[in-house]
Amino acid sequence: MKAKIHVTLKNGILDPQGKTIHHGLEMLGFSGIREVRAGKLIEILFEGMNRAQAQQTTENACKKLLANPVIEEYDFVIVEDEK
Amino acid sequence: MRFGVVVFPGSNCEHDCYYMLKYVVQQSVRFVWHKERDLSEFDAVILPGGFSYGDYLRTGAIARFSPVMDEVIKFARRGGTVVGICNGFQILCEAGLLPGALGRNAGVRFVAKSIYLKVENAGTLFTRRCTDQVLKMPLAHGDGNYYADAETLQQLREQKRILFRYCTAGGETTTAANPNGALDNIAGIVNEAGNVMGLMPHPERACEAALGSNQGLQIFQSLVA
Numbered sequence: 001m002k003a004k005i006h007v008t009l010k011n012g013i014l015d016p017q018g019k020t021i022h023h024g025l026e027m028l029g030f031s032g033i034r035e036v037r038a039g040k041l042i043e044i045l046f047e048g049m050n051r052a053q054a055q056q057t058t059e060n061a062c063k064k065l066l067a068n069p070v071i072e073e074y075d076f077v078i079v080e081d082e083k
Numbered sequence: 084m085r086f087g088v089v090v091f092p093g094s095n096c097e098h099d100c101y102y103m104l105k106y107v108v109q110q111s112v113r114f115v116w117h118k119e120r121d122l123s124e125f126d127a128v129i130l131p132g133g134f135s136y137g138d139y140l141r142t143g144a145i146a147r148f149s150p151v152m153d154e155v156i157k158f159a160r161r162g163g164t165v166v167g168i169c170n171g172f173q174i175l176c177e178a179g180l181l182p183g184a185l186g187r188n189a190g191v192r193f194v195a196k197s198i199y200l201k202v203e204n205a206g207t208l209f210t211r212r213c214t215d216q217v218l219k220m221p222l223a224h225g226d227g228n229y230y231a232d233a234e235t236l237q238q239l240r241e242q243k244r245i246l247f248r249y250c251t252a253g254g255e256t257t258t259a260a261n262p263n264g265a266l267d268n269i270a271g272i273v274n275e276a277g278n279v280m281g282l283m284p285h286p287e288r289a290c291e292a293a294l295g296s297n298q299g300l301q302i303f304q305s306l307v308a
Contacts, residue, residue: 009186013230014264016191040140065148068141068177070184071230 001046001054005076007067008039042066045081054078084307086112087125089155089171091146096132096168096287103290104129108303117149127164127306128155130171132223132285142185142226143173152178164208164306165279169224172271172281181274181281182239183231188224189264195223197295198262198284200270201250204243207273209280212305217254218247218298220289222262227283229265229272239272247271247282 009015017038025033044061046054058076067074088100097114104112115122122128135146146152152174159165159180167175175181188194200220202213231239239245248268250256256268263283271282286299 013186014189014228016187016189016228016264020191065144066140068144068184070176070182070232071186 001049001051002079002081003042003044003046003054003058003076004079005042005044005058005062005066005074006039007042007062007072007074008037009071010073013071051078084110084126085124086110087115087122087128088112089115089117089128089130089151091117091133091135091149091174093135093137093146094131094133094170096170096285099285099287100129100131100168103287103300103303107290107300108307110307115151117146117151119151120154122151122154122158122163125158125163127166128158130155130165130167130174131287132169132171135170135174138170138226141177143170143175143177146170146174147177156180159274159279162276162278166209166306167279167281168285168287169227169283172283173226175279175281180279181272182235183229183272185226185283186228186230187226188228188262193223193225194227194262196221196262198222198270199250199252199254199260200247200282200284201254201256203245203248206243207246207277207280207305209273209302209305210246212308213301215298215301217250217252218286218289218301219252219296220284220286220299221295222284224263224283227263227265229263229269229283231266236266239269242275244273244275245269245271246273246280247284 289299
């Protein structure tokens with residue numbers, strides 16, 4: 001099982017990286033962009049776990065370490081790990 | 084006073100703190116490796132600046148789970164004095180000993196320069212010997228953009244727990260004087276009990292006139308007074 005976790009800044013929290021990327025895209029001529037948000041992708045490969053266990057473990061890991069609830073939010077999907 | 088300076092993998096201001104405490108403020112001081120588990124010999128513990136664990140994931144996020152941090156939390160709950168400088172401030176926020184969080188500088192760039200701090204509350208353990216209302220000291224960080232939700236900010240204000248704000252040489256807390264986009268120009272805060280303080284600038288690097296300023300010393304002189 002593999003967890004694909006996205007951690008992003010909460011809405012309303014200034015995202016300087018996203019803003020800078022937005023400016024960069026505009027400078028290159030990309031138009032019609034309302035906003036760019038930058039975040040992190042974290043992948044965890046599990047061993048000997050079923051989907052429910054992987055789900056629970058990932059949830060706990062996000063709460064305890066992977067995201068800071070003061071400024072960040074997270075979401076994740078559990079996928080079959082293609083070896 | 085007996086000071087402990089905690090050293091995490093990636094700390095890089097521990098010698099500045101050690102030098103300042105031992106030779107300038109002339110107190111007892113010892114380095115504490117992050118795997119140590121006994122802080123009972125100390126009156127105060129400093130979490131110095133640096134890039135603990137390479138700032139990976141988030142600044143302070145991994146260091147916060149170092150073995151010594153369990154003890155720092157207990158030490159703080161017992162009323163021990165804790166100071167977090169720069170990365171140390173980030174670690175204290177991650178550990179929940181101070182409210183809020185420190186995000187990426189609004190300008191995205193790492194900022195290293197001399198700045199001015201307005202002492203907003205000179206009645207605390209950390210500021211009671213601040214004879215100047217504006218302190219000049221260096222600052223060097225990429226993630227110093229202090230954020231707290233509206234309720235927390237309100238509480239910090241009402242309880243006079245914002246100790247330092249970025250300002251001009253004349254003491255005006257303008258937007259231009261804010262180096263990192265920190266909410267309300269906040270540079271340093273104290274916990275509700277008044278024994279845990281964190282700030283982004285480096286008072287330990289402003290401890291002798293030869294360094295360009297010795298006004299950072301006033302914070303440590305407050306501690307030992």
